[in-house]
Amino acid sequence: MGIMSKIIPSAAKLLATNTIPKSAVSIVPITAKYSTKNEATFEIKPYKLHKLEKGPATSATLTAEDAIKIYEKLAVLRRIETAAGNLYKEKIIRGFCHLYSGQEAVAVGMRTAMRDADSVITAYRCHGWTYLMGVSTVGVLAELTGRKSGCSRGKGGSMHLYGRNFYGGNGIVGAQVPLGAGVAFAHKYNGDGGVNFALYGDGAANQGQLYEAYNMAKLWNLPCVFVCENNGYGMGTSVDRSSASTEYYSRGDYIPGIWVDGMDVLATREATRFAIDYCTSGKGPLLMEMETYRYSGHSMSDPGTSYRTRDEVQEVRQTRDPITSFKEKIISNELATPDQLKEIDTRVRKEVEEATKIAKSDSEIDLEELSGDVYYNNLESEIRGVCPDTPLQHIEVVARN
Amino acid sequence: MALKSSPVVFDLVTRLTRRCFSTSKAVSSKLVTVRDALNQAIDEEMERDEKVFVMGEEVAQYDGAYKVTRGLWKKYGDKRVIDTPITEAGFAGIAVGAAFAGLKPICEFMTFNFSMQAIDHIINSAAKTFYMSAGTVPVPIVFRGPNGAAAGVAAQHSQCFGAWFMHCPGLKVVMPYSAEDAKGLLKAAIRDPDPVVVLENEMLYGVPFPMSDEALSKDFVLPIGKAKIERAGDHVTVVCAGRTTETALQAANELAGKGIECEVINLRSLRPLDFDTIAESVRKTHHLITVEQGWPNCGVGAEICARVMESASFFELDAPAWRVTGADVPMPYAAALEARALPAPHHVVAAAAAVLGNRISEAVN
Numbered sequence: 001m002g003i004m005s006k007i008i009p010s011a012a013k014l015l016a017t018n019t020i021p022k023s024a025v026s027i028v029p030i031t032a033k034y035s036t037k038n039e040a041t042f043e044i045k046p047y048k049l050h051k052l053e054k055g056p057a058t059s060a061t062l063t064a065e066d067a068i069k070i071y072e073k074l075a076v077l078r079r080i081e082t083a084a085g086n087l088y089k090e091k092i093i094r095g096f097c098h099l100y101s102g103q104e105a106v107a108v109g110m111r112t113a114m115r116d117a118d119s120v121i122t123a124y125r126c127h128g129w130t131y132l133m134g135v136s137t138v139g140v141l142a143e144l145t146g147r148k149s150g151c152s153r154g155k156g157g158s159m160h161l162y163g164r165n166f167y168g169g170n171g172i173v174g175a176q177v178p179l180g181a182g183v184a185f186a187h188k189y190n191g192d193g194g195v196n197f198a199l200y201g202d203g204a205a206n207q208g209q210l211y212e213a214y215n216m217a218k219l220w221n222l223p224c225v226f227v228c229e230n231n232g233y234g235m236g237t238s239v240d241r242s243s244a245s246t247e248y249y250s251r252g253d254y255i256p257g258i259w260v261d262g263m264d265v266l267a268t269r270e271a272t273r274f275a276i277d278y279c280t281s282g283k284g285p286l287l288m289e290m291e292t293y294r295y296s297g298h299s300m301s302d303p304g305t306s307y308r309t310r311d312e313v314q315e316v317r318q319t320r321d322p323i324t325s326f327k328e329k330i331i332s333n334e335l336a337t338p339d340q341l342k343e344i345d346t347r348v349r350k351e352v353e354e355a356t357k358i359a360k361s362d363s364e365i366d367l368e369e370l371s372g373d374v375y376y377n378n379l380e381s382e383i384r385g386v387c388p389d390t391p392l393q394h395i396e397v398v399a400r401n
Numbered sequence: 402m403a404l405k406s407s408p409v410v411f412d413l414v415t416r417l418t419r420r421c422f423s424t425s426k427a428v429s430s431k432l433v434t435v436r437d438a439l440n441q442a443i444d445e446e447m448e449r450d451e452k453v454f455v456m457g458e459e460v461a462q463y464d465g466a467y468k469v470t471r472g473l474w475k476k477y478g479d480k481r482v483i484d485t486p487i488t489e490a491g492f493a494g495i496a497v498g499a500a501f502a503g504l505k506p507i508c509e510f511m512t513f514n515f516s517m518q519a520i521d522h523i524i525n526s527a528a529k530t531f532y533m534s535a536g537t538v539p540v541p542i543v544f545r546g547p548n549g550a551a552a553g554v555a556a557q558h559s560q561c562f563g564a565w566f567m568h569c570p571g572l573k574v575v576m577p578y579s580a581e582d583a584k585g586l587l588k589a590a591i592r593d594p595d596p597v598v599v600l601e602n603e604m605l606y607g608v609p610f611p612m613s614d615e616a617l618s619k620d621f622v623l624p625i626g627k628a629k630i631e632r633a634g635d636h637v638t639v640v641c642a643g644r645t646t647e648t649a650l651q652a653a654n655e656l657a658g659k660g661i662e663c664e665v666i667n668l669r670s671l672r673p674l675d676f677d678t679i680a681e682s683v684r685k686t687h688h689l690i691t692v693e694q695g696w697p698n699c700g701v702g703a704e705i706c707a708r709v710m711e712s713a714s715f716f717e718l719d720a721p722a723w724r725v726t727g728a729d730v731p732m733p734y735a736a737a738l739e740a741r742a743l744p745a746p747h748h749v750v751a752a753a754a755a756v757l758g759n760r761i762s763e764a765v766n
Contacts, residue, residue: 119502153535160533167501167538172525178491179526182498189454189480189504212491219486373536374570376594379626380673383570388711398536 039063040333044267048259050250050287055258056274060266067335070108070265072344074323077104077128079352080137081296084127084144084158088300092360093144097158098125099296105322106229106290107132109268110197113276117194119187121167121180123201124159125229125294133166137352141359148365149358153397155365155372165194174200174207177226181213184224184285195223195279197272203234205248214252217285225275226252228289229262235298236307249289262290263322293320372397430611438580438612439469439601442587443507445619447477450505453591454481456496457509457546466511467547467606493519493544497526500542500596507591510546513562513600520565527596528571543590545599548576549644549694550732550743552604559732561695563642566598567671567704573625574672576600578646580610582669585623593625600671602644626673630682634662637688637753640679640705642668645692645744652749661753671701679705680714689722690752692744697726723752 039061047055062070081099088097100107103125111132114120122129130140135151143150144158151161161169167183170176180198187194204210205228217224228248232239239246249257256278260271268290275286293316297304304313330336365372371383371392377400382391433441447453459466461474461484474482485492489510496508510516516523527540549561566574573595577583583601590597615621631646632653641649646667653663664682668675683689689709691702702724709715709722728742 121498151535152533152537155535156533162534162537167498168530168534170526172521175494175521175526178494178522179498179501181491182495182500183502184498185495186499186502186504189499190502209490209494212486212488213494215486215488216491216495220483374532375573376531376536376539376541379573379624396536 037064037334040330040335042266042329042333044270045261045264047267047271048249050247050252050257050259051254052256052258056260056267056270060270062266062330062335064335066112067330068340068344070112071323071326071330071336071341072348073108073111073132074104074265074326075345075348076131076137076352077108078323079348080127080131080140083141083352083356085296085300087141087145087356087359093158093300094146095157096124097144097300098298099294099300100125100128102295102316102322103229103231103262103292104128105265105326106227106262106268106292109265110227110272112265112269113272114197115194115276117165117187117192118276119165119167119183119194119196120199121170121176121183121196122199123170123173123176123204125201126159126161126169129199130161130163130166130169133163135161135163135166137355138358141352141355142362145359145362146364147359147362149362153365153369155369174204174209176200177204177207177210178213180226181217181222181224181285184217184222185220187223188221193280195225195276197225197227197275199227199229201234202228202230202232202239202246202248203237203242205230205251206243214255214285214287218255221282221284223279224285225272225279226255226285226287228287229292230289231292231294233294233298233307236302238307247289249287252285252287255285255287257287257289260288260290262292263320263325265322265326292322368393368395369397371395376400430613431617432609433580433584433612433617434607434609435577435580435583435601436467436469436606438584438610439587439606440471440473441617442584442591443470444473444476446588446591447473447481449619450591452503453505453507454483454499455507455509456483456485456492458485458487458511460484460509465509467603469601469606470509489515489518490522493522494526497522497540497542500527500540501530501538505541505543505591507543507545510544512551512558512603513546513548514558514560516544516546516562523566523572523596523598524569528569530571531595532571539594540596541594542596543587543593543599544596545587545590546601547603547606548600549602550604550727550739553734553736553739554732555734556731561600561693561727562598563600563671563693563695564700564704566600567674567701568699569672571596572672573597573670574600575625575670576643577669578605578631578643578667580608580612581616582623582629582667584612584616585621586625586669589622589625592622597625600643605644605647623669626670626675628669628675628678629667630664630678631667632663632665634664634686636662636686637664637690637757638666638679638682638686639663639690639692639749639753640666640668640702641692642671642701643694645694648744648746649692649749651746652753655746655750656753661757663753668701674704674708676705676708676712679709680712680717683709683714683717687717687719688753688756689718690725690749690756691722692725692749694727694743696729697724698729700724700726702726720756720758723756725749725752
């Protein structure tokens with residue numbers, strides 16, 4: 001599970017503030033009337049490399065501006081998931097709801113390094129990614145509650161959210177990986193320079209179709225980065241019980257791989273920068289394993305305590321939380337002040353609260369949309385309803401090109 | 402069955418040219434095999450739209466397992482005609498992902514039996530995505546390849562997937578018979594912004610059909626969801642698709658000799674199913690038979706009969722509708738058993754006799 005899990009809280013705190021002091025110059029930036037430094041540099045936990053001579057940068061420079069941006073994103077993701085959890089307990093979200101709390105550093109760090117042309121596809125633990133790829137908090141939460149302001153108009157639900165260069169949100173474990181390789185294929189075919197990030201969990205890591213995708217991605221030099229979010233458990237099954245090899249970063253075999261500390265947003269950012277550089281220099285696909293942790297169970301139906309101890313969960317919260325540790329880093333390196341971050345927290349909470357209100361009060365789409373957009377180009381005058389005498393009419397809701 | 406031997410082909414061709422009065426402008430026509438018609442369709446659409454590409458096993462350097470993609474790799478190269486490893490789940494997923502991102506893949510299954518390995522991508526990734534995304538992610542993909550029984554390929558290589566795919570909303574499913582069908586429907590499928598399953602038939606690939614100038618032109622497209630009346634008749638409606646169209650037409654010839662005129666409807670598409678054409682025909686004939694090679698349970702014929710039951714067509718029938726289908730067993734290898742497992746013209750003739758109430762005493766033997 002990694003060396004960090006055994007470190008006592010106080011020692012962890014010490015390690016988190018490990019810095020290499022940069023220049024002594026302290027120009028106060030115009031925007032941040034609180035922070036005292038422009039930037040700071042941080043050491044990153046060593047990566048593990050598979051079939052790579054050189055890996056990502058082991059130290060990262062962070063500007064005050066970026067620190068704030070990253071912090072805000074982390075905060076939003078945590079808030080959205082907390083709100084979703086509460087909505088589920090109130091039975092306003094139904095069906096499945098898979099929370100990302102604890103894994104924020106993976107998505108935020110990756111997104112920070114991604115460029116406009118890059119694309120993402122992931123599985124069902126996708127709410128945070130949806131937000132990061134440009135959908136508003138209302139668009140995410142209202143989709144979870146099935147209302148018309150949801151980014152899929154409430155027709156998709158928690159596993160089927162989409163956005164610009166973001167291909168979901170996929171319900172079938174592992175399916176998103178060949179799909180991602182296909183998006184990468186399109187990047188290459190179109191020559192747009194983009195890279196696709198295809199994310200999957202430790203549970204999906206044993207799926208056969210992943211190996212089929214790895215094979216074709218390598219054969220055809222596809223600009224695809226396969227990212228395993230290893231949170232230690234595939235639903236209720238720990239990695240040791242599901243995988244003959246838990247070195248997920250090496251499972252791509254002939255595809256080089258990197259193990260990354262997924263709780264460190266700067267590590268995930270640097271690794272992603274490296275990955276983009278690697279894929280766009282014609283070297284083909286890359287595999288990254290980001291070791292992370294989820295506080296919740298697999299989904300809201302799983303308390304998450306039958307297969308792991310509460311102590312374990314608590315320990316990670318106290319010693320390795322991605323947001324707490326990032327917060328401590330930037331405060332102790334004077335990239336931000338506690339008040340500044342408190343302001344952000346307040347603002348984010350307010351935004352998510354308002355989005356939650358809308359997600360609760362907004363109405364569902366009209367019933368006629370049951371038969372809306374089944375086809376881009378519908379050919380039938382009627383769609384069979386439940387009974388032969390109550391046919392439905394196909395309607396085009398989204399504007400066609 | 403030795404379909405490819407010259408006396409059989411010659412016989413078939415002369416029979417075909419005699420009975421195919423219903424193809425467009427039979428006056429000036431050229432004989433084109435179904436294989437060549439499919440090849441033309443893919444070639445023309447690749448030329449027309451750069452986003453169209455072909456992916457599948459042996460489609461490129463081998464010229465296609467059944468030579469449907471012959472010459473395309475030479476013409477378009479590695480970028481657009483791509484040989485895949487034998488990994489259907491993987492390459493179907495890649496093809497669908499490419500469609501998500503705006504390309505127009507033609508994903509070939511060497512036979513549709515192998516599509517079962519990829520069926521999650523066909524249904525869950527392709528068919529449902531436009532709806533789940535509330536119209537934001539179209540999936541303009543074509544899945545094509547030979548479907549159903551061939552000759553002597555036994556149980557695992559002989560299944561008809563018409564019923565399985567036509568079951569699912571979000572898909573369109575076509576089953577061409579003639580060369581004109583093949584070209585027009587495949588072109589329509591490639592141009593269609595939705596996922597389309599094109600169920601071809603290996604036994605038809607080598608069969609030549611007359612194609613009019615119109616059908617040979619680069620813009621010839623057939624509408625998906627519209628059936629074709631191959632032969633008009635007043636006494637019994639015979640609905641078929643793909644290879645069973647041949648079976649039905651042969652039966653119709655035999656029955657004509659006995660004074661029974663069949664209206665043979667070649668569905669061309671399984672989804673949408675052109676029920677209007679069937680209903681109009683039943684209003685005229687008052688008798689209905691369906692013919693398919695697939696298994697009877699929940700098959701194409703079952704769907705047609707159910708729709709008849711639930712519509713005004715029920716009251717037009719003078720007798721119950723009958724389905725002629727493949728036998729409800731896995732396909733055997735032994736030749737005589739294999740023949741017994743599939744509908745032949747005499748089965749259709751016997752069904753007509755049953756449905757028409759034994760008007761032909763000698764038909765049943």
